[in-house]
Amino acid sequence: PRHHTHPSPPVLEYVFDADTDRRRLGQAPRVSFLGRRPSDPEHQFSSTVELPRQHARSCVSATFQLQDSIRDKLRPITVTLAYGIQGAGAMRQSRGATLPPLLPVL
Numbered sequence: 547p548r549h550h551t552h553p554s555p556p557v558l559e560y561v562f563d564a565d566t567d568r569r570r571l572g573q574a575p576r577v578s579f580l581g582r583r584p585s586d587p588e589h590q591f592s593s594t595v596e597l598p599r600q601h602a603r604s605c606v607s608a609t610f611q612l613q614d615s616i617r618d619k620l621r622p623i624t625v626t627l628a629y630g631i632q633g634a635g636a637m638r639q640s641r642g643a644t645l646p647p648l649l650p651v652l
Contacts, residue, residue: 555599556650557632561592562608567624577610577623594632597650 565575575589582591591608612619631650 556597557594558597558629559592559594559632560606560627560629561590563626563628564589564610565623566626568621576616576618577612579608579610581609 562579564577564579569575569589578588579586579591582588583593586592591610593606595604595606597604612623629652631652634649634651
């Protein structure tokens with residue numbers, strides 16, 4: 547069988563979102579991420595990571611700090627993670643006899 551390789555390694559986009567339970571109740575988040583993008587709200591940290599090959603492991607870290615004015619320091623701070631392949635779904639099949647190269651999936 548013929549194997550197709552993706553022309554470049556896939557890039558994973560991810561977003562850490564902090565204090566999600568509290569924000570769901572309409573309350574302000576108690577933390578802010580350090581080193582976040584200027585476009586990210588204080589309670590989020592987003593970035594990308596390249597996946598060089600299948601089954602490769604990659605580690606990223608994000609640091610947040612508790613805001614000074616917060617009194618509720620006992621309830622846990624929930625952090626959620628959303629991720630996806632950058633540009634997934636952007637390529638559409640063109641009209642032609644051949645199929646485009648297969649794209650990676652999660």
